[in-house]
Amino acid sequence: MIRTSATRIYTAETIAIGSELLVGGRSDSNSLFIAEALAAIGIEVRFKTIVGDDQSDIAGVLMTACRRAGVVIMTGGLGPTMDDCTREAVASVTGFRLARRQEAFESMRARLAQWGRTPNRGQLRQALIPSRATVLPNPVGSAPGFALTWRNAHVIALPGVPGEMQAMMQESVIPFLADQLDRAKGERSRPITRLIFHTWGLPESDVNTKLQGLIQKRTPVALGLLASPTGVLVSLTTRAHRSTKEAVLLSLAEGVRTRLHEWICAEGQDTLEEVVGRLLRRQKLTVAVAESCTGGLIGYRLTQVPGSSAYVDRGALCYSNQAKTDMLGVPTRLIEQHGAVSREVAEAMAKGMRERACVSVALSVTGIAGPGGATETKPVGLVYIGLAGGGDDVMAKEFRFHGDRSVIRQRAAQAALDMLRRWLIVRGEA
Amino acid sequence: MIRTSATRIYTAETIAIGSELLVGGRSDSNSLFIAEALAAIGIEVRFKTIVGDDQSDIAGVLMTACRRAGVVIMTGGLGPTMDDCTREAVASVTGFRLARRQEAFESMRARLAQWGRTPNRGQLRQALIPSRATVLPNPVGSAPGFALTWRNAHVIALPGVPGEMQAMMQESVIPFLADQLDRAKGERSRPITRLIFHTWGLPESDVNTKLQGLIQKRTPVALGLLASPTGVLVSLTTRAHRSTKEAVLLSLAEGVRTRLHEWICAEGQDTLEEVVGRLLRRQKLTVAVAESCTGGLIGYRLTQVPGSSAYVDRGALCYSNQAKTDMLGVPTRLIEQHGAVSREVAEAMAKGMRERACVSVALSVTGIAGPGGATETKPVGLVYIGLAGGGDDVMAKEFRFHGDRSVIRQRAAQAALDMLRRWLIVRGEA
Numbered sequence A, B: 001m002i003r004t005s006a007t008r009i010y011t012a013e014t015i016a017i018g019s020e021l022l023v024g025g026r027s028d029s030n031s032l033f034i035a036e037a038l039a040a041i042g043i044e045v046r047f048k049t050i051v052g053d054d055q056s057d058i059a060g061v062l063m064t065a066c067r068r069a070g071v072v073i074m075t076g077g078l079g080p081t082m083d084d085c086t087r088e089a090v091a092s093v094t095g096f097r098l099a100r101r102q103e104a105f106e107s108m109r110a111r112l113a114q115w116g117r118t119p120n121r122g123q124l125r126q127a128l129i130p131s132r133a134t135v136l137p138n139p140v141g142s143a144p145g146f147a148l149t150w151r152n153a154h155v156i157a158l159p160g161v162p163g164e165m166q167a168m169m170q171e172s173v174i175p176f177l178a179d180q181l182d183r184a185k186g187e188r189s190r191p192i193t194r195l196i197f198h199t200w201g202l203p204e205s206d207v208n209t210k211l212q213g214l215i216q217k218r219t220p221v222a223l224g225l226l227a228s229p230t231g232v233l234v235s236l237t238t239r240a241h242r243s244t245k246e247a248v249l250l251s252l253a254e255g256v257r258t259r260l261h262e263w264i265c266a267e268g269q270d271t272l273e274e275v276v277g278r279l280l281r282r283q284k285l286t287v288a289v290a291e292s293c294t295g296g297l298i299g300y301r302l303t304q305v306p307g308s309s310a311y312v313d314r315g316a317l318c319y320s321n322q323a324k325t326d327m328l329g330v331p332t333r334l335i336e337q338h339g340a341v342s343r344e345v346a347e348a349m350a351k352g353m354r355e356r357a358c359v360s361v362a363l364s365v366t367g368i369a370g371p372g373g374a375t376e377t378k379p380v381g382l383v384y385i386g387l388a389g390g391g392d393d394v395m396a397k398e399f400r401f402h403g404d405r406s407v408i409r410q411r412a413a414q415a416a417l418d419m420l421r422r423w424l425i426v427r428g429e430a
Helices: A019-023 A031-039 A055-068 A086-093 A100-115 A121-125 A160-184 A204-211 A242-260 A274-282 A297-304 A321-328 A333-339 A343-355 A405-429 B019-023 B030-039 B055-068 B086-094 B103-116 B121-123 B162-185 B202-213 B242-260 B273-283 B295-304 B321-328 B331-340 B343-357 B405-429
Strands: A011-017 A044-051 A069-076 A098-100 A129-130 A135-137 A145-149 A153-158 A193-201 A221-228 A232-240 A264-267 A289-293 A310-317 A361-369 A382-388 A394-400 B010-017 B043-050 B069-076 B098-100 B129-130 B134-136 B145-150 B153-158 B194-198 B222-228 B231-238 B264-267 B287-291 B310-319 B360-367 B382-390 B394-400
Touching: A011 A031, A011 A055, A011 B086, A019 A044, A019 B030, A019 B043, A019 B222, A019 B231, A031 A055, A031 A069, A031 A160, A031 B019, A044 A055, A044 B055, A044 B153, A055 A069, A055 A086, A055 A153, A055 B043, A055 B055, A055 B242, A069 A160, A086 A098, A086 A145, A086 A153, A098 A145, A100 A121, A100 A274, A121 A394, A121 B202, A135 A160, A135 B043, A145 A160, A153 A160, A193 A242, A193 B295, A204 A232, A204 A242, A204 A274, A221 A242, A232 B019, A232 B043, A242 A264, A242 B343, A264 A274, A264 B153, A274 A297, A274 A405, A289 A343, A297 A310, A297 A405, A297 B295, A310 A321, A310 B321, A321 A333, A321 A343, A321 B310, A321 B343, A333 B129, A333 B264, A343 A361, A343 A382, A343 A394, A343 B162, A343 B321, A361 A405, A361 B405, A382 A405, A382 B019, A394 A405, B010 B030, B030 B069, B030 B162, B043 B055, B055 B069, B055 B086, B055 B153, B069 B162, B086 B098, B086 B129, B086 B145, B086 B153, B134 B162, B134 B194, B145 B162, B153 B162, B194 B222, B194 B242, B202 B231, B222 B360, B231 B242, B242 B264, B264 B273, B273 B295, B273 B405, B287 B295, B287 B343, B295 B310, B295 B405, B310 B321, B310 B343, B310 B405, B321 B331, B331 B343, B343 B382, B343 B394, B360 B394, B382 B405, B394 B405
Parallel strands: A011 A044, A011 A069, A069 A153, A289 A310, A289 A361, B010 B043, B010 B069, B069 B153, B287 B310, B287 B360
Antiparallel strands: A044 B043, A098 A129, A135 A145, A145 A153, A193 A232, A193 A264, A221 A232, A310 B310, A361 A382, A382 A394, B098 B129, B134 B145, B145 B153, B194 B231, B194 B264, B222 B231, B360 B382, B382 B394
16 A cells, blocks of 8 residues: 555565454454554564464465565464474474574573463474574563564564563563664664544545545555444554654644544544543533443443543343333333333433433443344334433433344444543533 | 365455455454355355455455465455445456446446435446456445456456455355366365364363364364363364264364363354353243443353344343442442442342343443553452352352453453353252
8 A cells, every 4th residue: 555665574464373263253352452563663563374383374475475474473372282283394494494493491490480381292392493593582471472684585483372472562561572673774764653533424425435535645544444333444554754744644633533523433552432532621520321222332332441430330231121210210101101211212222321320421322133023113213312411411312223133233333432432522522 | 274175266365355344443243244155055265365445455465365265255345435445456466447337337227226226436436347257246235346357367356345255245246256167077076074163161272172182183173272261162174085084073062072172152153142042941940130330241251142032121220339339239238338349249240130120130241441440459350140040049250360451351251151041040950
């Protein structure tokens, strides 16, 4: 996406190793961490590859990576178990033979001793390191990593466990690569700068239309869009000089903000729940949530933020009608008259929660996440979100979401948090 | 991992396209869906590649994929926006020129008309299809996909939106590939069979030790292990003949069950919340949860299962001490005496929830997820999980989890659901 000089060290590839990553229903999140850490020192991950625990497949992938990237970071396959074969694959590609390395063995033994254990046969294999490779100590777990140079590419092998990989990236890999960059250029390279805008409430093609013509040809800034159940992410990326950044990037960011003002709910690394948390904190308010179809997701997201106990008081997952009456005082008659999924019940839930919890503001959600539960007049995806801010300040909005059960729940939680965000902004300005 | 005959069609590679997938903090989950759908017809995804919205990078990746795989499934980059360039990359690699295809244009126009819209300039580009390619209709969205054969590889391009990709895989791609397999072999190939066991409570190296020697050399079954915050996943994979499967795979599965009996909490595509849901349903029981540090995650997971309203009555997210007293009747004195994070409060929370909700069983969690909140005697990661099943059947267990805030919350939710599962099994056997 961003073209740089031919210097190979600025292009990286990550290789995640593990058959479970191919078919096991799990996504590889390590490479995203690595991409961010490398971007901060000016190295761009342009390729990510995932391959199973197969020595010859790993070897083939490593050869391809060394052709197209100057920095190759492999994660996984360094463990003690029978299917771990990254060491062997690297040795076969490079011709650097495996041998037990004393420093790797000692640090592993010391680590296991802390846990009151001695190395078993599998763990002993972890001290096998290709000749000419540098051992990378593992400050968290037992498996050491290693770094070597082959055909003008820096090849780095790290464990797949996120905590171990992250610690080793920070303590060993980034300093090592920064040093290599120094040698290559005599100065630090220009870091990649990336501005992110999270939008909610506008379809991707409309976001695109609104941004049409924003970036002139030849401007060294790339625009990216990505749609997901929780909205469309917009990014501006550049590796330009500091002066260009100030002149161009900041003005483009203002352009994005102006054109998408209504829909931007968070920027940068911020999440919507962090934005909401800061607004609550700044206005010294407390919040409670009453959830039906979202099943606890809003509470979970709000409390994912460290320190959220300062403003989150409580939540009610009132799945049954009885729970809505018991926990929030929603009148049985109201539910009978309008149905549990109705504007009236959403308002009563929010109001009931606010009064019972004695909080500043309460959110409520009631809807049909599917696949069952639809009626002739109330389809799957129909959701009412309520908000009570005290006195007459009670409202509820109707939404019709598309998608499966999980997507509808995610969209409903996002819409609820965004409704709270908008309410907090208006209140803060008043 | 599994070696097959040289027939290229049995080896697949997925290519996910989108710069946001490289750096945007989002994982690519499409390829996991594709891997499962292909495995069911005997095609194994051996490589996954992720590449940005860069035409020449995509072209290079496509060439590599066509060298090592007979089936190449590309997702993303078919949208209407400026950064979508999959069409152009495929045309440049294959030499099949892009031209507007009438059937693609008509179906897109019909789809947009349903939504009361006409195609804009960007959307018109979506009807450009490489010559010699077959158009794959999109039954959900506006962007059509396409399939072509180049250098003995089947190249298939699909939109990146999960719902669209999934519908097109099911309706077009799988039937097409199954047909190709028929032609290639005159009979359907042998599907890949994969058995999965989800364990909880045993470290990966101990799982490995317990499974040592289970699989004899030359047995055509591969064993896989993957550790995550919610436990270690064990898999057995084979593409052997039906007779071998019955003889070998089932006996190995029994071996895994015997050796890991105590720790297997779910099998196959089942999740722990589905297992718990079935046990509750079978015993005609209802459940309520009282969550503090998990913030709603247990309720969210329980209600992720369609039809869970039959047994989930309610949940309380009692983050503040006041909420614990209000919502569950935990005596203020008890909290003052033992602290909110204590065995006594966990028991009182479960008991209070069970009585107030009039359910069969209640779960509770109170703990310190960090990073703040630790005291000299109560470290981050200390969690108490309580369960009340009626009368004197009240218990609470202490856990000490490692990891960051998010990992501790995930582990606590997993431990709570597993405690409920064990209780339900004992009760069912009584």
